[in-house]
Amino acid sequence: MxxxxxxxxxxxxxxxxxxxxxxxxxxxxxxILSLLLSPLVGLILALLFRPRGELASSA
Structure with missing residues (x-):
């Protein structure tokens, strides 16, 4: 388990x-940041630090 x-x-x-x-x-x-902190914190940081145009183009 x-x-x-x-x-x-x-x-x-x-x-x-x-x-x-x-x-x-x-x-x-x-x-490495996600391993040290947690995957949830890493996900939030990854979404915050994305390039500006990337969110609009992926929708």
Whole structure:
């Protein structure tokens, strides 16, 4: 059971890294930030630090 939780946690961190790949700190920065803080905090930061035009073009 613990293995599944750990895999899900790392997978969510990887998703956050993917979302933040175009920001200044990039994929690895957001991935490590999500690992250290939490995937939820990493997701919020990844969405806050997105380039301005990216949100409008993805809708």
């Amino acid at each position: 613990l293995n599944i939780i750990l895999i899900a946690y790392v997978a969510l961190c990887a998703v956050n890294g993917y979302l933040g790949r175009r920001a200044r700190i990039g994929f690895l920065g957001f991935f």
